[in-house]
Amino acid sequence: MASLPPDLPDLPVRAILDDVVRALDDTGSCVLVAPPGTGKTTLVPLALAGAGGAGRVLVAEPRRVAARAAAARMSALLGTPVGGFVGHRVRGENRTGPDTRIEVVTSGLLLRRLAADPELSGVSTVMLDEVHERHLDADLLLSLLLDARDGLRPDLRLLATSATLAAARPAALLGGHGGPAPVLEVAARTFDVAVTHVPPHRGERIETTVVRAVRRAREHGSVLAFLPGVAEIGRVAAALRDDPGLDADVLPLHGRLPASEQDASLREGDRPRIVLATSVAESSLTVPGVRAVVDSGLSRVPHVDHRRGLSGLVTRRVSRATATQRAGRAGREAPGHAYRCWPEGEGLADAPEPEIRTADLTGLALDLAAWGTPDGAGLRWWDAPPPGPLAAGRAVLTALGALDPAGDVTTRGRAIAGLGLHPRLARALLDGAAGGADPREVAGIVAVLDDDTLAGPQDDLAAALARLRSGDAPGARRWRSERDRLAGALRRTGSGPARAHPTRDGEGSGDDPASLVARVTGLAHPERLARRRDTSSGVYLMAGGTAVEVPAGPLRDAEWLAVAVADRRPGQVHGRVRLAAVTDREAAETAGAALRSSGAEVGWTDGDVRARRVERLGAIVLAERPDPDPDPAAVRAALLTGLCEEGTGLLRWTAGASSLRERLGFLHRVLGDPWPAVDEESLLASAADPAGWLAGPLATGRRRSDLARTEAGQALRGYLAAHVGGLAGRVDELAPERLTVPSGSRIALDYSGDAPALPVRVQEVFGWTGSPTVAGGRVPVVLHLLSPAGRPTAVTADLTSFWDTGYPQVRAELRGRYPKHAWPEDPTTATPGRGTARRI
Secondary structure, eight states, X not given: OOXXXXXXXXXXXXXXXXXXXXXXXXXXXXXXXXXXXXXXXXHHHHHHHHTOOSSXXXXXXXSHHHHHHHHHHHHHHHTOOTTSSEEEEETTEEEOOTTOOEEEEEHHHHHHHHHHOTTOTTEEEEEETTGGGOOHHHHHHHHHHHHHHHHTOTTOEEEEEESSSOOHHHHHHHHXXXXXXXXXXXXXXXXXEEEEEOOOOTTOOHHHHHHHHHHHHGGGSEEEEEOSSHHHHHHHHHHHHTOGGGOSEEEEEOTTSOHHHHHHHHSOOSSOEEEEEOGGGSSSOOOTTEEEEEEOSEEEEEEEETTTTEEEEEEEEOOHHHHHXXXXXXXSSSOEEXXXXXXXXXXXXXXXXXXXXXXXXXXXXXXXXXXXXXTOTTOOOSSOOOHHHHHHHHHHHHHHTSBOTTSOBOHHHHHHHHTTSOHHHHHHHHHHHHTTOXXXXXXXXXXXXXXXXXXXXXXXXXXHHHHHHHTOSTTHHHHHHHHHHHHHHHHHHTSSOSSOOOOOTTOOSSSOHHHHHHHHHHHHOGGGEEEEEETTTTEEEETTSOEEEOOSSGGGGOSEEEEEEEEOOTXXXXXXXXXXXXXXHXXXXXXXXXXXEEEEEEEEETTEEEEEEEEEETTXXXXXXXXXXXXHHHHHHHHHHHHHHHOGGGSBOOHHHHHHHHHHHHHHHHHOTTSOOOSHHHHHHHHHSTTSXXXXXXXXXXSHHHHHTOBHHHHHHXXXXXXXXGGGGGHHHHSOSEEEOTTSOEEEOBOSSSSOEEEEEGGGGTTOOSOOEETTTTEEXXXXXXXXXXXXXXXXXXXXXXXXXXXXXXXXXXXXXOTTSOOOSOTTTSOOOSSOOOOO
C-alpha cells in the first residue's frame, strides 16, 4: 500500500506504515504512538503521499525549527530540493511549489489557513505531530479540524502522532461518536542510558551547574544540553567557549536563530559538538551523534498572572515525562549517559501542564470568534479553555475593536487575525501606522515587541532599536527580515499606505523615533504604561495596577514609561521591568485613551473615609481634588470597609456596652433564636445589612470620628428593640448584669467565658444553700470564691456540695491567716458579711 523508495532508512516505523495507511482509509483517523527517532515525522508523511489519492498531506509541527528540519530531511531522503515534492511553510518563509505533495507547516500558520479556508481545499490528510506537547495552537487546531471534518470535510483524514503512550484521549477525540480511533504503537530501538544527578551547589546558578555537567559529559562524545531559554544558552556558551580543554564546537539551537545556524546544529560534522538547546530538541527534532545529554531540569512556558496583569514566559521544573524524553536522546545510536542538574529523588509532575490552562487566551479567543464559536461551545476539546481567562481575552478583544459587544468578530478583528501576531501587537501595528508613521518603522518596533530577545541586554527599547537599525546588534539581520515581513503584511491588510515610505534604515518619516517607539509600545500594552511612584527605589505604578521596579540607569530618570516587557520573580514584592521606552503624560494618555476615566471616588484610605474627584489612567492617578458632597451610599460603603478592615473596635465601647455584648452572646449560645449572635463576624455581617444594628450610624456618619462617637451599647439595644420584639426587655432578667448576694452586695457577673461566673468573697455567701442560676434557671452560675484579700480559694457551680466537702478545707487553711474574719463551722446558717467580724 505505502509506496516508498527502497533506499530509505530502515527505521522502526516502517513496519507499520501499511497499517497507518489502512487505518486512515478505513476510519479516516488514527493515533500513532512512536518515540523520537523512530521515523514517524519523516517516513509516515512519505508513506501517506505515496499511497495514492489526490490532495496534499499537511504535517503540522509545533515549532518552526521542527517544520523546516522535517521538510529538509524528507527532501534529502528523496534526493529532491525543498519546495519540490516536499516543502515547508513557516512564518516569513514559503518553500512550496505546484508539485508539492507534502507540506510541513507550523500549527499557528495552519490555524490561519484554516480560518481563511475552513474546507482546506486541496488537502487530503492532516498529520498533527507531537500532540503530547499540548501547545496552545496545537490543541486549538485539533478542535477546529475536528469541527471542520464534522461539518464540511467528512473525507478529511486526520492522523495524530505522539511520543508518549497517553493516546486514549486523542483517540477518543478523533474517533468521535463512532468510538475511538485506532491506536498504533511503535517501539523505539534504543540503548541503555545511565543517569547521573549533578545538583547545584549552594547558591549556584543553573548555568554554572550545566557547565560542570557538560565537562563531565564531554568524555562520552558529543553532548546535547537542555536549557530553559536563550539567555541561559548564551551564558553557558560563553563559559564553554573559554574552556580550551573541551575540544568541541559549541552550537546553540533555539527557535530565534537564523535558519543557517539551526541547520548547523542539526548536522553531524567532523568534530565533537556541544549543542545547547531549548525545548525545541525534546521530541520533533533529531540531533545526530549525541552520546550524552545534560538536562538543566527547567523549561520556559507561557503563563499569565491575571491578578498582576503580567504575562509572558516563566521558568518551571520539567515533568517526569519530559525528563525521560530528554534523557532518551542519549540512547538513540549507542549506550548513552544523562546528567540531570537536580537532586536525586526530587519530585516531578507526571506530565507537562497544557498551555491552555496557563497561557494568555486572547489570541485563542479571537480564533474562536472568527470560527463562529466565541465561547468554544460545541467544539470537542482535549481540555476546554478555562472560562475566566477566556472571558478576559474576549474583554481585551472588545477593547481593541476586534469583537463587537455581542462577541462577534469585526472587520477590524479579521484584519488583526490575519496579521499572525498576538492581537495586542497586531493592534499596535495597525494603529501605529494609521497616524502617518512609516510602516517599516512601526513594523520594526513591533518585531522587537514580539521577540524581545532581539533587544539583547538592553532595557531601553529605543536604544535597542537604534542599534538594530545601525546593524551593530547581533540580531540586526533577523530583525530586518521580520520588520520587512510585518510591513508587507500590514500593506496587504489595506490598513496602511500603499507602499512603505522610501526611507533607509535609521531614517524616520518625520516622527520623533523615541516618541514613536513609546507610542507603539503603549498601543500594544496600554495597561503597562507606568508613572514613577518612588524616585529613590525606581518603583513605578503601571496602569494595570501592578508596581514594578526599574533597574538603575537612564530609564529611571523618566517620570513616564511605556513598558514592553515586565515579569515578577517568585517571592518579590514588585514586578521587574526588562524592556521599556521613555514617554510623557500626553503620549501616555493618547496611547491609553481607553483607560482614561474620571469621576467621584469614595473609599476607606489611610484609616478614614476619603472622598475625591479623580482623573485616572487605569490605576494611575492623573489629578484629584476633594469632593465636598460625596454620594451617601458610597460613604456608607467606605465606612463598612473600614469596619471590616479594622473591626468593631472603631466604635465606642463602654464597660456597659461590652457587658451587654457578652450577655447577648451568652443568651444566643444558650437560648438560640431570636437572640442574635454578637461575635465579631456576625456583627460585621449585620452592619452590612441596611437594616442591621448599625443602620443609623452608617446612614448619618461621614468619617472615622463619627464611628468613634457611636455608642455601641445603645446601637445594640436599639437593634434588639426593633428585631427581637418583647424579648428585648428580658435581657436583664435572663442575663442580669449584677447579682445580689446574701451580704447585700450587688456583684457584676462575668459572661466572657463558657459559663457565667460570679467572683465573690466566701463570707458574703454564707447562708446560701444552693447555687444561683440565670437564663430562667437553665444555667447555674459558677462561683469563684475569694479569700478576704480577694484571692481565689475555690471554684464551684454546686454550692451545696462545696459547703459539705470543700469548705472545711478552706476554713482550715484560711482561719489562721485571716483571724478577724468569721469562719463558722456551719456556713449555711451563718450571717453573711462584707468585712471583719468576731471569730467564731
